[in-house]
Amino acid sequence: MRSSRALATATALTGLVLAASACSVSTKDDTSSDSPSSAPSNQGVSTGSTTGAPKIRDVVLVTHDSWNLPKKLVTQWEQQTGYHLVVRASGDAGKLTNKLVLTQGNPDGDVSFGVDNTFATRALKADVFAPYTPASVPAGVSGYDVAGDGGSHLTPIDHSAVCVNVDTTWFAAHKVPPPASLDDLVKPAYKNLFVTPGASTSSPGMAFLLATIAKYGDGWQDYWQRLMANGAEVTDGWDQAYDVEFTQGGGHGKRPIVLSYDSDPAFTVQKDGSTTTKALLDTCFSQVEYAGVLTGAKNVPGAEAFLDWLLSPQVQAKLPDAMYVYPVVSGTALPADWAKYAVQPTTPLTVSPADIDANREKWLEQWSDVTSR
């Protein structure tokens, strides 16, 4: 009696296990075979009529988790070229760079997008990228090259600027003129109104620290001391600063001055066609994102074709909507909201990638000392 119950239980458990395993990741691969992109692919060799060396189908992109392009666009490229794009996205620009450095020589992919000007030197020094310059570089692109590399390993793809943003409705309602510069942020009129993500945990936060270093030189620690004394709030991530603390963020916070991007005003457009935020253009630090073919890539032709495609007019035009950044190619049309509301700084603050690489640790340590109490 007892043993038959035990047997039944065991049978039931086995059944459960079988039923459960019917909905696992391994079966996911089979069920999704209706989409064109998941035909037998894993480093598969195409059996098409191409001659010469067998062509590897998969092009593996290693990138950060802000990577985003419309599916349709990617499918189009795949159909035109016969390649299949595999995306491996995780972490931010810092994590990405360190991952590339750690896997140097045996990379987890063929091509990388997302190393920015604050990390470019570290990647170049570690020999992460193989030499490649697109056959035709459109106008405007080489202006963003990493100094010293001249576009030989890293190709600029997009740029953006990290700026102090203000909630114009808040300042209008409180009849206070909004601040205009970094100097203003330490004035008593703006006490307890500013929030920024921290430099040690957030890449826009790091960009803001670099902006103050570019502006004040050796006096930056003094500036930060005054900024903190004036009640600036430091959060760990951009989301905390914008979503929780900022008055125009999703959480309706209490601080009307936030560190964010120059394109933000395009995202706070109201029904009546006005926007409620404004970027302070004298406070901006310029960020450029690069792509490059990885040293040790399995599919070098595919990686190069992908990189060329990133500079194509179709992709460049989609960058603002997909990744909140500006195209590097001159003359690319911007989306209507961007053209109308997002104003770019004409002379953003910059620090050379080599300087950043040499001093990052020291600066972060000093910054932590100033901001922790």
Place this chain on the structure above:
Amino acid sequence: MERRHLPLRRFPVALLALAAVPVAVLAVFFVLPVVGMVGRGFRPEGHWDLGGVLDVLARPRVHRVLWFTVWSSTVATAATLLLGLPAAYVLHRLDLPLRRVVRAALLVPFVLPTVVVGVAFRQLLTGPLSWLPIDGTPIAIIAGLVFFNVAVVIRAVGAAWESLDARPAEAAAALGAGPWTVFRTVTLPALRPAIVGAASVVFLFCATSFGVVLTLGGLRYASVETEIYLLTTDLLDLQGAAALSLLQLGVVVVLLFIGARLRPIRTSTSRQPPRPRRPRPADAPQLIVTALLLAFVAAPLAALLVGSLRVASGGGDRWSLANYRALTSTGSHQALLEPATTALDLSLRIAVDATLLALVLGLLVALSVTRRTHSRAERRVRGLLDAFFMLPLGVSAVTLGFGFLITLDRPPVDLRDSPWLVPIAQALVALPLVVRTLVPALGGIDDRQRQAAASLGAGPLRRTLVVDVPVLWRPLLASAGFAFAVSVGEFGATSFLARDENATLPVVIFRLIGHPGPMNYGMALAASCVLAATTAVVMLVVERLRVPSLGVL
């Protein structure tokens, strides 16, 4: 007939054979990556540099970080115990309506992504609770840690309390001991293993918590875990990270050793657990503490729910389900590549795989560490094995994540790109909980039952079926629920390994919250609520099974 004792007596062979599979899995997917990553720190230019690592340990900043980690975790553990013990009593010994639902709901914070809870918590601290000047202070961090971990104490201690033999306490009371004396001299000593076990797990969780310290401390405080993250992902100071990882492992090992010392092995399941009784006026203090605790846990969750049901319209907000409907889209301004519902689907699939893996491994571990031992050496090996499988709790996800990339990168184990890496990583995270649930149940089986079955002619398989399976199947299902919930909510390791094409729900929430646009924020809150509800339902099902003893976590 002589056969019957062989598998048990020839200890090392039987034990090692049983343990071989889980040990191998842990060796490949845990020891190898961590050693690889720490090794890079020890050999920066290809040759050993121990001096460099020791130099790191002499940095004043490292001392500050270590001190903060130790004291904040200690205070948080103490606070969690103080609040959790009365609640464990109330929710497991008193006959209150809805106590099962409350118990299931209390586990929700445990599996919610810290990024979301951090946001909800801060909204409370900067909004309705802004009169409490604790935002950005260690008190806020400790409150956050208590919020996340109190369920561990309630569950582990409550389960032990529920199955506690009532007779000694009754005898003491009959001999004239007051309630306090009974508690101090009878109940507390009996609960000590459970309390020590729960406290050491809570301490581990506190000491390795990452999001809470950053989000609620406003970057002013650094723990060992956040420091490892900073050194590895930002500064690429592998030497510093390696030194801190070793420090962390050292603390974990010491803690496990203490825990094992204070946790005697159970010998028998023959008890007479009391039925829950109706509350009496004397229970008022415990009931009040429990009510306060529930309010404390419910507040951020309520803020989350309310936020998910509000959408901006005109100048203000209104109630709407739009955020939930939007989960089938890719977010405003295309924040996502796939709709959040796809991510939920994938999360559940991965959780099934991870649960199965964790169960199979956990069962093998539990079987091997509870086999009857006959010598000190055997017991020692058994204790070591037991502690070995707790280690994943004490290692930073970033160390493991980078370790995967640099060690599993060439044949025979080129697994960097395998879709199985995510379930395996999650299974490793869930494994300690599974083992801690199964071991007490298996350990409670009297070996004489197996011997009796054997003497009646039952073979090994038959013995397992009649003796072990009936006792085991409920804890097994319970730990399945645990593993499932942990896997669904896992963020640290998953965010490292998840690909863009198959992001899990916590990863998607993280992405949504990091993109501008009010709709994305609302969707992140809605997705969090879906995650919370999924977890609560799984936990409720587990509660329905009424596992008599969920053991010491």
